[in-house]
Amino acid sequence: MPDLKSAFRVLVLSSSCLLGQPVAAEALSLVTGNEYPPFTGSDLAGGGVLTELVRQAFDASGTAIDIDFKPWTRGYEETLRLGYDATFPYLSTPRRTADFLFSEPLYQLSLRLYVRRDSPWQTGSPEEMRNATFCLPAGYEVSGWIRAESDRLVFVRPRSMAQCHAMLQLGRVDVVVSNPDELAWQAVPPKLTLPNVRALPEPLADVTLHLIVPRAHPDAQALLSTFNAGLQRLVSSGARDQLFRSNPEYRRVYDVADH
Numbered sequence: 001m002p003d004l005k006s007a008f009r010v011l012v013l014s015s016s017c018l019l020g021q022p023v024a025a026e027a028l029s030l031v032t033g034n035e036y037p038p039f040t041g042s043d044l045a046g047g048g049v050l051t052e053l054v055r056q057a058f059d060a061s062g063t064a065i066d067i068d069f070k071p072w073t074r075g076y077e078e079t080l081r082l083g084y085d086a087t088f089p090y091l092s093t094p095r096r097t098a099d100f101l102f103s104e105p106l107y108q109l110s111l112r113l114y115v116r117r118d119s120p121w122q123t124g125s126p127e128e129m130r131n132a133t134f135c136l137p138a139g140y141e142v143s144g145w146i147r148a149e150s151d152r153l154v155f156v157r158p159r160s161m162a163q164c165h166a167m168l169q170l171g172r173v174d175v176v177v178s179n180p181d182e183l184a185w186q187a188v189p190p191k192l193t194l195p196n197v198r199a200l201p202e203p204l205a206d207v208t209l210h211l212i213v214p215r216a217h218p219d220a221q222a223l224l225s226t227f228n229a230g231l232q233r234l235v236s237s238g239a240r241d242q243l244f245r246s247n248p249e250y251r252r253v254y255d256v257a258d259h
Contacts, residue, residue: 026064060239061230109179
């Protein structure tokens with residue numbers, strides 16, 4: 001059950017939304033995770049480009065927030081138990097949509113399967129990859145045909161994407177499930193693992209990342225509406241695009257991915 005402090009915050013949030021006014025309650029409490037560059041991480045500029053986007057979206061609606069960085073699984077579970085008002089960035093899955101409401105998209109990712117350049121894997125089709133060993137960090141969700149086949153596939157789940165790429169180079173896994181943005185981050189000097197990796201031609205899935213609010217939150221819809229309104233203001237004004245252009249880590253990734 002939420003404590004009195006949380007209940008007061010929700011009451012002010014609800015009243016502000018009903019009156020059409022910016023939210024000016026005690027700061028909402030959010031959590032995200034580390035080691036998801038360039039999107040989130042306590043060691044990144046502004047906590048990562050999506051952390052900055054979330055902060056600016058709430059600010060555009062006059063809502064103060066505090067953001068903690070915790071291990072992904074812990075932050076997710078604590079949010080589900082109402083220890084936090086919301087968490088981010090997460091893609092949609094049936095399990096998650098049963099427990100959470102999802103914001104408008106923060107970012108779109110094109111998930112692909114990556115192998116070493118000398119790998120025998122050629123297409124990335126389900127028929128070809130059934131005997132492969134896949135690497136996906138703990139806390140990441142599978143998508144596309146891999147989700148349907150996950151009970152029959154072999155996964156290694158290390159702490160970070162960097163560890164997945166290291167194991168791929170050592171031959172300990174066959175395939176890394178990732179996206180061009182994360183892959184490009186691995187190529188930012190001095191990492192330079194990108195030249196040893198190729199994408200299999202069959203796309204896995206296009207997914208979007210979101211801020212999520214527990215369905216059990218006493219005023220989940222009002223909180224989500226407040227956030228979505230602020231996000232729309234950033235999109236309409238061009239501030240969202242400017243944020244991505246100006247973020248130093250995202251800019252480096254964009255340069256590597258496009259050139």
